[in-house]
Amino acid sequence: MDTFIDHHVRVRYAETDQMGIVYHSNYLIWMEVGRVEYCRAKGILYRDMESQEGILLVVAEANCRYSSPALFDEEVLIRTRIGDATPRMVRFEYEMRSGGDARLLASGFTKHVFCNRERKATKLPGMYRTAFGILGENGRG
Amino acid sequence: MDTFIDHHVRVRYAETDQMGIVYHSNYLIWMEVGRVEYCRAKGILYRDMESQEGILLVVAEANCRYSSPALFDEEVLIRTRIGDATPRMVRFEYEMRSGGDARLLASGFTKHVFCNRERKATKLPGMYRTAFGILGENGRG
Amino acid sequence: MDTFIDHHVRVRYAETDQMGIVYHSNYLIWMEVGRVEYCRAKGILYRDMESQEGILLVVAEANCRYSSPALFDEEVLIRTRIGDATPRMVRFEYEMRSGGDARLLASGFTKHVFCNRERKATKLPGMYRTAFGILGENGRG
Amino acid sequence: MDTFIDHHVRVRYAETDQMGIVYHSNYLIWMEVGRVEYCRAKGILYRDMESQEGILLVVAEANCRYSSPALFDEEVLIRTRIGDATPRMVRFEYEMRSGGDARLLASGFTKHVFCNRERKATKLPGMYRTAFGILGENGRG
Numbered sequence: 416m417d418t419f420i421d422h423h424v425r426v427r428y429a430e431t432d433q434m435g436i437v438y439h440s441n442y443l444i445w446m447e448v449g450r451v452e453y454c455r456a457k458g459i460l461y462r463d464m465e466s467q468e469g470i471l472l473v474v475a476e477a478n479c480r481y482s483s484p485a486l487f488d489e490e491v492l493i494r495t496r497i498g499d500a501t502p503r504m505v506r507f508e509y510e511m512r513s514g515g516d517a518r519l520l521a522s523g524f525t526k527h528v529f530c531n532r533e534r535k536a537t538k539l540p541g542m543y544r545t546a547f548g549i550l551g552e553n554g555r556g
Numbered sequence: 557m558d559t560f561i562d563h564h565v566r567v568r569y570a571e572t573d574q575m576g577i578v579y580h581s582n583y584l585i586w587m588e589v590g591r592v593e594y595c596r597a598k599g600i601l602y603r604d605m606e607s608q609e610g611i612l613l614v615v616a617e618a619n620c621r622y623s624s625p626a627l628f629d630e631e632v633l634i635r636t637r638i639g640d641a642t643p644r645m646v647r648f649e650y651e652m653r654s655g656g657d658a659r660l661l662a663s664g665f666t667k668h669v670f671c672n673r674e675r676k677a678t679k680l681p682g683m684y685r686t687a688f689g690i691l692g693e694n695g696r697g
Numbered sequence: 698m699d700t701f702i703d704h705h706v707r708v709r710y711a712e713t714d715q716m717g718i719v720y721h722s723n724y725l726i727w728m729e730v731g732r733v734e735y736c737r738a739k740g741i742l743y744r745d746m747e748s749q750e751g752i753l754l755v756v757a758e759a760n761c762r763y764s765s766p767a768l769f770d771e772e773v774l775i776r777t778r779i780g781d782a783t784p785r786m787v788r789f790e791y792e793m794r795s796g797g798d799a800r801l802l803a804s805g806f807t808k809h810v811f812c813n814r815e816r817k818a819t820k821l822p823g824m825y826r827t828a829f830g831i832l833g834e835n836g837r838g
Numbered sequence: 839m840d841t842f843i844d845h846h847v848r849v850r851y852a853e854t855d856q857m858g859i860v861y862h863s864n865y866l867i868w869m870e871v872g873r874v875e876y877c878r879a880k881g882i883l884y885r886d887m888e889s890q891e892g893i894l895l896v897v898a899e900a901n902c903r904y905s906s907p908a909l910f911d912e913e914v915l916i917r918t919r920i921g922d923a924t925p926r927m928v929r930f931e932y933e934m935r936s937g938g939d940a941r942l943l944a945s946g947f948t949k950h951v952f953c954n955r956e957r958k959a960t961k962l963p964g965m966y967r968t969a970f971g972i973l974g975e976n977g978r979g
Contacts, residue, residue, distance in 0.1 A: 431715035443581035488885040572856040603770040629744040725863035
């Protein structure tokens, strides 16, 4: 099992709603932040993969289970790992925890298809496969 | 099976990202719009249920599968129905389609727990149960 | 003076914050909606101007004065007009009012520079000038 | 003149639009982040001022001039200072610069009225005045 890469964000006022807690769609944005930082930790700049190699990670599915509300100004620990990857797709898994008391805020996953600049499905170039944990042609090691 | 309640929104520039398509977390916001309009069509003002009765629909899970990208200025048809409801929780199901060619953009669900103003789990007051399709004490008719 | 083009939006839950009112940056998004609808009313599809003619309205300045808070589920009237336009730039002015009691929520302006696809300043093609109220080469009629 | 308090954020993919740059309303959210960090640097937790003392900084006006576009994954330096403050209101000023080449991205201000929990104008309690640079009863030092 892949190990989590950790990153912290602080809850913005803009992310709260009138219930006094973080609006639920913002967790998907935190997952995106976690994903980009996962790539950075593995030596990949997501922005370069997109702008230089023309590889887009188009989102095919997103899921989030909410356990405990996140509050304004709270530090949030975003933990990201790869659950599955092939040359065609990658599935990231996430845990979001309070930076204070470590309580679980939410967990979830996103599934992505590797696409080219025209947003057509493509294969991940070999140079990126190790970082994504893809060993062979047909799947994850 | 519950029938869909339909509502249209138009894609805002702010909702696009540098991939040239709608950023994926915005579909969860469209689901919220669909949910509020579903309630309105059933004779419930969500804002009154919250402010007057103190009933909150706290999101416990959200899921979205993305089929085809939505584009700036496109009309989007949001179709919302209740998939399951008990006095304790409700599960909404959604389809989002292009208002133009009716192609499927995304589908998904959200699961909510009825809570009081302190965000503690509670039972949905009887006055709202018919609108949510809850017939008996323990579940959906 | 140009006359206002009117358009309505309904406040989304996602647009509120923990103060129980609409978070202030969302008014700039409503201005964008008003701007796009202003163009549509004048016979211009903003999306075509951008994708077909390669004309971008890059924001140079935005200003908003907040008079009264907008609340969840409230209908908001967005009133948009052009305050000034030359072949190089355009300044839109906005009023946002409650759709219910017509109280002023906010007013403001945005100033835009016409740019090409490389985001370099350019002149607005002649075919669009009438719609923007630009009569001569050097400014507004 | 008050000195700037500096804070860094990294541009999120969600903050970009189809022009390939940060959507302009997000700068107002960065200003909010700068404001909260300004308060923290001065020994004030904005969240406590709001939840414990019931003091809200309701936004009365926001202004932003955009100089150079911010790009995905770029580090942004947010510089925040107080331009003016009285027991009734405070005006924050901001500069946003690229963390890389220090080019100016945008500058602006927000003006806030101190309000109580009912969002009625009130006076800032004495305990906070020094942090906001308010020396006398009627204005800034």
